[in-house]
Amino acid sequence: MAVWDHVRPMADDQGSAVAEDAFALLGHEIRLDILRALFDRYEPIDPTSGPELRDRRTLSYAELMDATGVQDSGKFNYHLEKLRGAYVEAVDGEYVPTAGAIALYEAMIANRPTESVPADVTVEATCPNCDADLHGEYEQEFLTVECPACDIFWGATYRFPKHGVAVREGVDVYEALYDRMMYHVGLARTGQCPSCAGITGVTLPWDRLDGESTPTVEMTCGTCSWLATVDVISALQFEPRVTSALVEIGVPREETSSLRATERVLPAVTGRVESREPFSATVTVPHEGAIAEISVGEGLEVRAVETTTD
Template structure:
């Protein structure tokens, strides 16, 4: 009976791993793998290179024809032939690191408290860990934005609960900063940035939706969190008194979110103006549909009032 299901790159990638011999080939690489930065140095390549005979021996297969068939299936996607033998590709290494990071067969205890308080109501923040997503939220008010983001099990396992909030926030902000440049932090694909027009009513806090056009990575964050990595915006935020220099995760931006508003540009429909107020000062940031910053200004009059 034929299989009429549509073949996709994802199904093909998983299908390549659907045999014990192919898994044994990859295990042979992983058993001697060390997490060193890949480069072209001869000693690095030599350390990661296994000969045909070494790989065949690792699988226990004595039929060279059978072994060669399965090795060829892996070539290109997970294994590359080089002088002296074979090396794992970045895809194979990424697969190995993902397994180590997520450890799907292990359970993670989540009965610890986060030693952080809501910046608005001072209530102890709560958290939950579900489907490898870590959520931090305020159980008492709706002012704190909170956050939900993928956090590998290893990150939870090696930290106490009091350390998880900062690690989660910094991890998400690091990825958001990269995504804001147009590059997906997961697959290096192209990220599309969209500012929902319904939140540009002069009252709502503007957000930006960051979506990869290739894989499933996406994030929705307040617009300041995504813009703060632009040097012009960073300088303007510092000038009006947002103390972002005190935190690598720039968590201080939470304090100004209730004052942030947005409006469509009256002269150019492809641009919007984001207004950030802090300590009686105002920064106006003009961005376009591609999320490029076109102009940043600080209100002198507001600062002197």
């Protein structure tokens, strides 16, 4: 599989304003102390949780004020009100963090700056095309896996929390990266951004549908900065008809369930434009003398799948 994760500018001024407002709400020590007090007490619950668990995860106004050490109730209430709605909610007179606050807390834990992770990461895996040892590199909290010996292996670069690298070694790092990408690409294919739950769009760059190049797919969120460029097979193999076709032309079933395995067939995959209006393209996947042809629309919707075997 090939995934390149990018960070792109926000599409409009509204997105930038939202980000600025979110950071501004946290721009005071008392507000951070309020959140820290809630996180120290927080425990996830479900709708069937008993009242004793709910009591353990909430703080009253007085308890929250005492935990922050603020003596002036007017000052404390001012800062608490700034957080309400965005990061704090009142439930039956008690205070709990919102999902947004919890996501912020989890992101800080996952990428805490006190952890040191080496730039060179040993992945203990070999290239599926030339059997050379793969190389891992961790920079700016992006994990890259590539083959230093050949240009055939597509490799990947994707955001990966620092904690995930720190607690794993060798091939476990490599597998965790691909499992994470599989989950995110699959979610994006359903139209949901894996970062902000916004609506994702899928496009096929026409310049890669020249009958020679391996087609790629761009997945973009319409709300946040999430953007990934993915090889076409990695994006298509979530479709049942495509999975069946890969099996039919000889790609082992266990390989079609792992994005890494498509690297072996990826160099021979091509695409061509059949019609520009309405848009239609054919992706051709040859494997050991057999061929799968997948007809797709502009949003990568699968219209037809045909296989030819000896």
